[in-house]
Amino acid sequence: xxxxxxxxxxxxxxxxxxxxxxxxxxxxxxxxxxxxxxxxxxxxxxxxxxxxxxxxxxxxxxxxxxxxxxxxxxxxxxxxxxxxxxxxxxxxxxxxxxxxxxxxxxxxxxxxxxxxxxxxxxxxxxxxxxxxxxxxxxxxxxxxxxxxxxxxxxxxxxxxxxxxxxxxxxxxxxxxxxxxxxxxxxxxxxxxxxxxxxxxxxxxxxxxxxxxxxxxxxxxxxxxxxxxxxxxxxxxxxxxxxxxxxxxxxxxxxxxxxxxxxxx
Amino acid sequence: xxxxxxxxxxxxxxxxxxxxxxxxxxxxxxxxxxxxxxxxxxxxxxxxxxxxxxxxxxxxxxxxxxxxxxxxxxxxxxxxxxxxxxxxxxxxxxxxxxxxxxxxxxxxxxxxxxxxxxxxxxxxxxxxxxxxxxxxxxxxxxxxxxxxxxxxxxxxxxxxxxxxxxxxxxxxxxxxxxxxxxxxxxxxxxxxxxxxxxxxxxxxx
Amino acid sequence: xxxxxxxxxxxxxxxxxxxxxxxxxxxxxxxxxxxxxxxxxxxxxxxxxxxxxxxxxxxxxxxxxxxxxxxxxxxxxxxxxxxxxxxxxxxxxxxxxxxxxxxxxxxxxxxxxxxxxxxxxxxxxxxxxxxxxxxxxxxxxxxxxxxxxxxxxxxxxxxxxxxxxxxxxxxxxxxxxxxxxxxxxxxxxxxxxxxxxxxxxxxxxxxxxxxxxxxxxxxxxxxxxxxx
Numbered sequence: 202x203x204x205x206x207x208x209x210x211x212x213x214x215x216x217x218x219x220x221x222x223x224x225x226x227x228x229x230x231x232x233x234x235x236x237x238x239x240x241x242x243x244x245x246x247x248x249x250x251x252x253x254x255x256x257x258x259x260x261x262x263x264x265x266x267x268x269x270x271x272x273x274x275x276x277x278x279x280x281x282x283x284x285x286x287x288x289x290x291x292x293x294x295x296x297x298x299x300x301x302x303x304x305x306x307x308x309x310x311x312x313x314x315x316x317x318x319x320x321x322x323x324x325x326x327x328x329x330x331x332x333x334x335x336x337x338x339x340x341x342x343x344x345x346x347x348x349x350x351x352x353x354x355x356x357x358x359x360x361x362x363x364x365x366x367x368x369x370x371x372x373x374x375x376x377x378x379x380x381x382x383x384x385x386x387x388x389x390x391x392x393x394x395x396x397x398x399x400x401x402x403x404x405x406x407x408x409x410x411x412x413x414x415x416x417x418x419x420x421x422x423x424x425x426x427x428x429x430x431x432x433x434x435x436x437x438x439x440x441x442x443x444x445x446x447x448x449x450x451x452x453x454x455x456x457x458x459x460x461x462x463x464x465x
Numbered sequence: 466x467x468x469x470x471x472x473x474x475x476x477x478x479x480x481x482x483x484x485x486x487x488x489x490x491x492x493x494x495x496x497x498x499x500x501x502x503x504x505x506x507x508x509x510x511x512x513x514x515x516x517x518x519x520x521x522x523x524x525x526x527x528x529x530x531x532x533x534x535x536x537x538x539x540x541x542x543x544x545x546x547x548x549x550x551x552x553x554x555x556x557x558x559x560x561x562x563x564x565x566x567x568x569x570x571x572x573x574x575x576x577x578x579x580x581x582x583x584x585x586x587x588x589x590x591x592x593x594x595x596x597x598x599x600x601x602x603x604x605x606x607x608x609x610x611x612x613x614x615x616x617x618x619x620x621x622x623x624x625x626x627x628x629x630x631x632x633x634x635x636x637x638x639x640x641x642x643x644x645x646x647x648x649x650x651x652x653x654x655x656x657x658x659x660x661x662x663x664x665x666x667x668x669x670x
Numbered sequence: 671x672x673x674x675x676x677x678x679x680x681x682x683x684x685x686x687x688x689x690x691x692x693x694x695x696x697x698x699x700x701x702x703x704x705x706x707x708x709x710x711x712x713x714x715x716x717x718x719x720x721x722x723x724x725x726x727x728x729x730x731x732x733x734x735x736x737x738x739x740x741x742x743x744x745x746x747x748x749x750x751x752x753x754x755x756x757x758x759x760x761x762x763x764x765x766x767x768x769x770x771x772x773x774x775x776x777x778x779x780x781x782x783x784x785x786x787x788x789x790x791x792x793x794x795x796x797x798x799x800x801x802x803x804x805x806x807x808x809x810x811x812x813x814x815x816x817x818x819x820x821x822x823x824x825x826x827x828x829x830x831x832x833x834x835x836x837x838x839x840x841x842x843x844x845x846x847x848x849x850x851x852x853x854x855x856x857x858x859x860x861x862x863x864x865x866x867x868x869x870x871x872x873x874x875x876x877x878x879x880x881x882x883x884x885x886x887x888x889x890x891x892x893x894x895x896x897x898x
Contacts, residue, residue, distance in 0.1 A: 391847070547753060
């Protein structure tokens with residue numbers, strides 16, 4: 202309670218103008234629209250360049266041949282899926298501490314997006330596993346960790362939907378995602394440990410630690426592209442959520458009127 | 466906690482505003498409860514009486530605007546009696562989760578006698594009626610040392626004698642320098658001033 | 671009349687919870703009966719060959735313990751929520767952190783502790799080698815305490831919802847996984863002659879972390895649920 206008071210005071214003094222603006226739905230809607238206007242094309246360009254470079258021009262792996270190219274989807278998706286959870290938990294924490302409604306919107310919007318990226322990572326991992334390991338699903342440490350991450354995301358989504366009072370839902374999910382954030386490193390470490398206990402020698406992913414620059418650069422580009430893609434998805438989802446929550450307000454009403462007249 | 470008790474309110478609310486489901490229940494609700502006052506919150510069903518009591522006692526912490534300052538230990542009795550069916554009335558009171566004191570056996574017996582439950586001290590509560598559960602809960606009023614009482618529909622499911630007894634208790638508490646904020650639909654018959662807070666009109670009178 | 675000290679209050683809460691359980695003893699025996707029944711499912715599903723069962727015993731026993739803990743976790747705060755006791759607990763001047771620990775402690779004493787003490791009997795049913803019995807009991811003692819704390823988080827977040835049971839499982843099962851990994855690894859290690867000390871130490875470390883942090887999350891969850 203006391204810590205929260207102090208924190209709120211500091212925020213009130215130092216960052217009031219910024220927070221005040223972030224707390225305003227029309228402002229957030231407008232600024233996210235402006236960001237998306239240049240972010241969407243940039244994301245698209247990055248994705249196309251990264252994909253063409255990685256899938257067509259980078260050299261084939263000497264052991265895995267061409268199948269390793271799934272890495273250009275798999276690795277960025279996994280990286281962003283994990284980062285997404287931290288974005289969600291951070292937004293939840295901001296909502297709990299400073300009671301910022303827009304952080305709640307961000308958290309609510311991040312959960313399904315993060316879950317989708319996690320699913321993409323798992324799916325691409327399975328597709329990659331078939332030619333590499335000979336099975337669609339192998340209980341590899343990373344695969345297992347990603348699966349648990351997906352469960353954590355789905356838990357947040359399920360909890361949010363279970364509450365009728367959406368303000369309570371946001372706070373409950375914030376607590377849950379913070380608990381998950383504390384647990385993710387523990388889960389990752391323990392799954393690593395578990396895997397090294399059980400790992401048969403035949404299943405080993407080679408060529409990961411020593412990656413050639415000709416493969417690394419397109420990978421880095423794809424990771425950047427996926428981060429941008431995540432941001433775009435998050436912002437778009439946030440805008441939908443904003444419109445839904447504010448549907449009875451004046452600014453959404455006039456916005457709808459303007460959009461309709463544009464279409465007509 | 467500090468300051469002159471005559472001048473500082475036990476409970477102060479500043480511009481409370483509550484919106485539920487797009488409907489504004491009350492706004493700019495500011496009032497101060499001083500020692501020796503009895504406040505009755507009035508309003509139709511759905512006017513926000515229970516919500517207001519829960520905001521005042523601190524159970525509601527979000528979903529409203531404004532601020533509540535409470536300068537006194539408080540006793541809150543809500544709709545649910547907080548009585549465990551598997552425990553006896555004596556155990557329910559002596560081991561109450563609110564932790565509001567260590568009561569001797571004689572204190573508990575006299576409190577239960579005051580609410581008309583003498584002879585029932587050691588029977589399991591699941592054999593008692595709903596009204597008797599509420600009476601076990603009301604016995605806490607006789608045990609509590611809190612100056613500020615927040616009571617949500619204290620007369621519900623209580624028979625006529627019980628209501629009279631309770632009104633006497635409220636008067637005595639207010640006269641002794643306590644304060645009561647309560648919701649009720651019926652007119653109080655007490656020997657002290659009653660201040661009304663009408664939620665329909667949204668004004669303190 | 672005097673205000674009770676914090677420690678005194680927590681002990682009182684703990685005694686109250688235990689008394690409530692003792693008055694309805696079937697709630698204490700139910701997890702044990704559940705444990706026994708699920709143990710009986712495994713030979714039916716996997717075949718009765720003793721050497722097969724011994725291979726699976728460590729993991730099986732741990733998974734069953736986890737499930738019976740999970741099924742009881744949901745109810746920790748539910749009856750108190752329904753009869754209004756939880757509101758009174760939240761308004762109490764006593765620190766909620768410690769009150770919550772008392773609730774969870776009572777839950778552990780009635781489920782985890784009893785399961786751990788009874789587990790050697792079930793272990794023999796599944797032909798777990800005798801040298802692993804001590805480790806099994808120790809790992810369950812430590813591990814179920816962590817499970818009770820984590821389960822309390824799920825219970826607190828869902829206590830206000832009409833049908834929380836399934837949801838609670840979805841929320842906390844992912845959090846249970848590290849405990850399962852180290853708990854069953856400890857027993858498996860003891861079976862194959864590896865010292866189990868390090869695993870138990872990690873479980874103990876998890877328990878310390880859970881005692882430090884989980885009550886905060888549970889308290890926050892209860893405050894949110896009571897307000898929903």
